[in-house]
Amino acid sequence: MDLLPNELPDFKPGWVWLAGAGPGDVGLLTLHALNALRQADVLVYDALVGEKIMELVSADCELEYAGKRGGKPSPKQKDISLRLVELAEQGKKVLRLKGGDPFIFGRGGEEAFHLFKAGIPFRIIPGVTAGIGGPAYAGIPLTHRDFNSAVTFIAGRGFQLAKLPKRAQNLGKSN
Template sequence: MKLDAPLSNGEVALVGAGPGAASLLTLAAAKLIADCDAIVYDALVSEEVLNMAAVGAELIEAGKRGGRPSTSQHDICETLIELASAGKRVVRLKGGDPFVFGRGGEEMRALAAASVQFRVIPGITSGVAAPAMAGIPVTDRSVNATLAFLTGHEASEKSRMDWQALVEAFPVLVFYMGARNLPQIVEKLLEAGLAQQTPVAIIHAATLDDEQTIVTTLQAVANGDVTAQSPSIIIIGDVVNERISWKD
């Protein structure tokens, strides 16, 4: 299959929109966004990317943002199936990559169960792109040979994570959707034995005009001196000290 080939009637493309800037879309993503009948998009998809939609394409918001009213995953899947069943060429547009904390797997399974033809267009995931834009390498030979990508939602009381094992195994932690629960994340990491002066970078709106990077420590966050604005990628570990502000 040629990934950037025009969609067939009744076909759905699960497309990664990358971290925000339209220039970081894959060639296949840009082509399909510009040539489809309907786009079902997440809250994190930028206006710059949506402005690339074909004239007359139906734009359907299916935002999912922590702590705010959002469309249920079941309803999103049903919308995709209904549009495809009506013969529409559909792009399901998701921030970052559909399969990195994006529920792309759930949507793929729903489409397959409904016998809907689909394809997958990966995107640049924000957990790598945001630190890179801030001049922070997620891996550095002098710091780490392992890396963990995590969701900030797991800082709740019902967390499935073994925080002690996490701290012992991974020198660098990258949290998606961690802004809201940052105090709880830091509390659990400190309880698990991570040093108070461990560096933390909070990267908001990476690749967009209002991008902002805050470099701090676990202790400063625990003291309430620093807060995170959503959406943010949070990277914790000594790679933060390797930062080079290349945009400056």
Template structure:
């Protein structure tokens, strides 16, 4: 039998691996991610990396928390980049571990640029995107031939110098999958309604996908702010709006739920 470690490239000292940890359940880690956990000297991880994933770190590895959570004290991105460079220059095997995929709202691109500018060699290991996995495991396809041939991935928190045109996104008619949007749902929903999206457009929110804290809420676009205000939609959550969100109801009676039992 082929050893799984032989399927990954060597993790050389003085290099950084930017790795996606997936949505939470360790079973959704890639082989490359598992091998990186087994080899890294230092693991710099985000708030959305599940503790079960970190349990696969090799004995003696140093774990450094560098998480960002809305409304709470968070690590500054510049400091994180500088820390990665410092550790690599010290000859460490540095694993930068991010929830989901590092290049989908994970600031992996910013860290890649910083490492490149500093002359530090790095490798990028994609992960299972939380936005798509949270839906798929509960029977919500990102695309369906009879409903949509495109899907929009959007963050609820734009950069300080950027603005998201929710009215324009609504006019595309494509389903919208929201990351980090719970606190911004009132303004997002207002913009989508102003763009012509119907208030009864199906919507679904998945909190803590694939973890023991998982919960699901199904509703419509217009009730999303109220559901969030009442605490029924909690952060971190993935929110999908559009025809695809109604698909789960057609198959749920025969769908084997992933991991913990989902709240109905």
């Protein structure tokens, strides 16, 4: 079996693909993300993308670091979004690679909205978020019909419990 089946999409010039790289383990990278890594002209990547995943990038791909780490200098989100538009307008195949999933605390929604407003075509490639992959690797089921019927992800930064509806304020409480 070919690792990349023919059904995977072609990356068209002038497009931006927002992809999740998973929680760092190259084995959790999706086939769609691997396909994108092999076709991209430019890779705009985050700090949480694993080294082994970076080794999969095609040799002629330009690399642009756009990582954010607490307490360290990093590009502003608006500047990253503007750069994605600029690269796409140059006719490049732009891969925006984020740790985990681009739409789970990854600002992928903000970037997608910016691309939409600029008229840039884009595709979303989901990734395995650490909130799912980590517990699974540790053998911890996040749901189990005998013990737990729900999973909730809440951002720790900027979180204001008092602004949530009363029902949601009980999320972290035990019985």
